[in-house]
Amino acid sequence: MSTGLPQFSVSVYQNEYLPEGANEVNAIVTVTSSGSTAGPSNARAAQVIMVDCSGSMDYPSTKMSAARQATKAAIDAIREGVPFAVVAGTHVARMVFPNTEYLVPADASTRAAAKAAVDRLTSGGGTAIGQWLAMADRLFTGHEDAIRHAILLTDGKDEHESPSDLDQAIARCEGRFTCDCRGVGTDWVVAELRRIAAGLLGTVDIVADPSGLAADFRQMVEGAMGKAVADVRLRLWSPQGASVKFVKQVAPSVADLTGKRLQTGPLAGDYPTGAWGAESRDYHVCVAVRAGSVGDEMLAGRASLVSIDSSGQAEVLGQGLVRAVWTDDAALSTKLNRQVAHYTGQAELADAIQEGLEARKNGDFDTATAKLGRAVQLASESGNEETTKLLRKVVDVEDPATGTVRLKARVNDADEMALDTRSSKTVRVGKGNNQG
CATH class of the missing domain: 2.60.40.3670 (Immunoglobulin-like)
Structure with missing residues (x-):
């Protein structure tokens, strides 16, 4: 052992x-x-970076240039000797570095070659994320004793395969590697990336401004290298x-x-x-x-x-x-345990946000108001200030204690998606004795 x-x-x-x-x-x-x-430097690791190179990544062109910069920042953060690869994702998956399907150890030479290959990335084609995951799975074969981590970046919907194709790809990858998912811009689907992140025990988040990608990629790789x-x-x-x-x-x-x-x-x-x-x-x-x-x-x-x-x-x-x-x-x-009560509320908060946003999208404004109002109440009670801030960009809060809110007539897409992707983030309760 x-x-x-x-x-x-x-x-x-x-x-x-x-x-x-x-x-x-x-x-x-x-x-x-x-x-x-x-x-952690003595723990074996393996890293795959999947970059969306579909045609939409050129609209605006800052997305593709930011994706290149972010991928290079991630490559720099890979620990010496850790095998890695970069994959370009469109309606198919293709190797960016190395040029055949295997992982190469990170050193000064391979990092430089990988970054040069990333600089040559261009956009064009569709989006079939299941194909990208399948390639990552193949790349991790033979590295089963390593801490296997992938990053997946996309800016759009999974349009060039069926939902069942994606579900099957996720199922095949479960237990094989963890995958952190990021959506850049506002044309991707939160539910799709959440399915991938949930199945592969990773995180999902929005990077609305492409300039924020490099720091986020670096942080994800550093986190993986610290396992x-x-x-x-x-x-x-x-x-x-x-x-x-x-x-x-x-x-x-x-x-x-x-x-x-x-x-x-x-x-x-x-x-x-x-x-x-x-x-x-x-x-x-x-x-x-x-x-x-x-x-x-x-x-x-x-x-x-x-x-x-x-x-x-x-x-x-x-x-x-x-x-x-x-x-x-x-x-x-009848004494409520403090920890159990707190986290029951945090789980209800995540559900209320997701159900409220879905109802709003479907035009059911009464349900949306009720659910998002309950979310405001729960966030206020638990001191979840970050979620409260995000909620206030979607609803006007009249009374947080009772959850009385009004839906905003106009909501920025990025604000709505940020609330959705970050709805499951919780605040911790201070640990007292086990009777709470």
């Missing part, structure tokens, strides 16, 4: 007391990694007769992992969390159990963090316990 792994800790925050007859246990599982003793463990999973054991209702990452952003469960035994399943460096993430776990009587106690779940190596062997990095105690003391059983 790997040596020099980061130090992981797992903490569980919950109100373990339930009223008689209750059969649902909620907990926030906080996982913190303190970084590798060997340092120390490639394949980390949250393994949940629950007792006979219990079942996991859902598992959601709730910080630093909301991501539903429920459908990604990999059964690892009759009572346990793994939820992929991707690669880790020095960081902290929160997960909301909900377990359905058999209803208990007053005085009953049970272990409702065991949350373990496991690292999986390229041969499939698992190493336990840390674990925490989820408990249930049935009581007739209402003061105990």
Whole structure:
């Protein structure tokens, strides 16, 4: 197994007391990694950069020039010796550097050659993102023991393949590499890039001004180079007769992992969390159990963090316990756990924004007003100032406490898309004792 792994800790925050007859246990599982003793530079990595070169990238021409600059900034940020490649995406995928389908180690010579090839990039053709992902998947073959990271940049809709083609490509790439997605301009589709990012455990964001691309690309690659463990999973054991209702990452952003469960035994399943460096993430776990009587106690779940190596062997990095105690003391059983309450609100906030924007797009202004009003209320209650600022560009806020808002008659496309892409970003709750 790997040596020099980061130090992981797992903490569980919950109100373990339930009223008689209750059969649902909620907990926030906080996982913190303190970084590798060997340092991330000793972790193997692999990097692919996919750049949209479709015809629309020339309108305006600043998009293509900014994409070239951003790709070169990303190449400079790749750690010495890390194998990499650059792919041009249109209605097909083609190699930019190297000129055949393999990854080459980064050094002064290959970086210079790659940047020279990027300088020659021109735009023309359509958009079939599934083809780009398929090429990235092929390029990562043989690098299964590395931390595999891709960047995908597009400025348009996935018009030259069917939605099912893209879905199949995403499904084939799941677990193979992580992918951070960026949309430049306002003619791309948030839902498409969100599907890719959700499937491949990456991020999605808008870069409305092409001049912001280079700093964003550099930051994404530096983040990937700082990872120390490639394949980390949250393994949940629950007792006979219990079942996991859902598992959601709730910080630093909301991501539903429920459908990604990999059964690892009759009572346990793994939820992929991707690669880790020095960081902290929160997960909301909900377990359905058999209803208990007053005085009953049970272990409702065991949350373990496991690292999986390229041969499939698992190493336990840390674990925490989820408990249930049935009581007739209402003061105990009705006390809301601070962490659970906070993140339940943050998940509702993300849903309210996405549903409100969809209703607005479909002309259902009553639903849009109600959902976005609720979003304003939740953002205000939780102190999510960044989301509040984004919401105020889409609605006029009359009373944040009650969620009373009016839809703005005119909304800048970039402002609406920024709210949509960043709707799942959450603010963390201060950690007190586990009774919140």
